Amino acid sequence: MFELIYRSKAVPNLSSSDILDILKESREYNLAVDITGCLLYYNYEFIQILEGDRKSVMELFSKIENDKRHFNLDLIIQNEKHHRTFKHWSMAYHELKKSEVNDLSKDHFINSFLTISHLAEKPTDVIKLFWKLSNELLKS
Ligand SMILES: Cc1cc2nc3c(=O)[nH]c(=O)nc-3n(C[C@H](O)[C@H](O)[C@H](O)COP(=O)(O)O)c2cc1C
Numbered sequence: 419m420f421e422l423i424y425r426s427k428a429v430p431n432l433s434s435s436d437i438l439d440i441l442k443e444s445r446e447y448n449l450a451v452d453i454t455g456c457l458l459y460y461n462y463e464f465i466q467i468l469e470g471d472r473k474s475v476m477e478l479f480s481k482i483e484n485d486k487r488h489f490n491l492d493l494i495i496q497n498e499k500h501h502r503t504f505k506h507w508s509m510a511y512h513e514l515k516k517s518e519v520n521d522l523s524k525d526h527f528i529n530s531f532l533t534i535s536h537l538a539e540k541p542t543d544v545i546k547l548f549w550k551l552s553n554e555l556l557k558s
Pocket of ligand 1: 445464478481483
């Protein structure tokens with residue numbers, strides 16, 4: 419098992435339907451290649467953690483790097499580990515309603531984020547870093 423975290427800036431014209439597209443693509447593809455993780459989007463910044471087998475994660479990461487919907491991509495950390503942390507990732511975001519995504523308030527994000535953070539078991543240092551960076555972003 420392998421994990422990585424990156425952060426990036428969303429393009430200024432990113433719309434809520436772009437976010438829905440990203441979530442849909444991610445859910446389908448990640449399920450198919452057994453990648454899990456967590457994507458946080460707030461205030462035109464993304465932070466994502468991906469976990470899965472090293473080859474699949476790196477293949478996906480190179481697609482994400484070339485995605486024109488964001489820029490200034492910064493690979494923060496990568497690490498080998500034993501256990502998967504985000505077993506329920508796809509479900510957690512799939513259940514977002516379109517209306518909720520159109521009305522992305524800070525409270526909504528913080529609540530979703532806290533719900534997901536409670537799913538984490540045996541956090542690695544990388545997972546702890548993910549929560550720390552995410553908290554900083556949400557408080558910005
Ligand atoms: C911030 C961000 C996160 C993304 N995360 C994923 C992801 O976890 N899984 C995924 O399949 N695509 C994700 N994408 C979309 C990919 O960049 C890419 O569009 C998708 O893999 C389809 O690529 P393809 O058309 O080359 O197959 C993400 C895009 C962005 C902007």
